[in-house]
Amino acid sequence: MNNGTKRSAIQPGTKVRVVQKPHQRTGQLTEGTVMSLLTKSATHPHGIKVKLTDGTVGRVKDILDE
DSSP, rough: BBBBTTTGGGGGEEEEEEOOOOTOOOTOEEEEEEEEOOOOOOOOOOOOEEEESOOEEEEEEEEOOO
């Protein structure tokens, strides 16, 4: 599994696991499908920030479909 620090590895429709802001301490992951990318830079050390199709916003920790 790829960690989600590279923007080029993620596009709308990609299945991912994200950590939401309130869960950063616990590391609780939420699974979903990317609707849009919110991070503009090519990479981010904590994961690319995305919005999932259900409206959840978080930083990508795992990319599920390679």
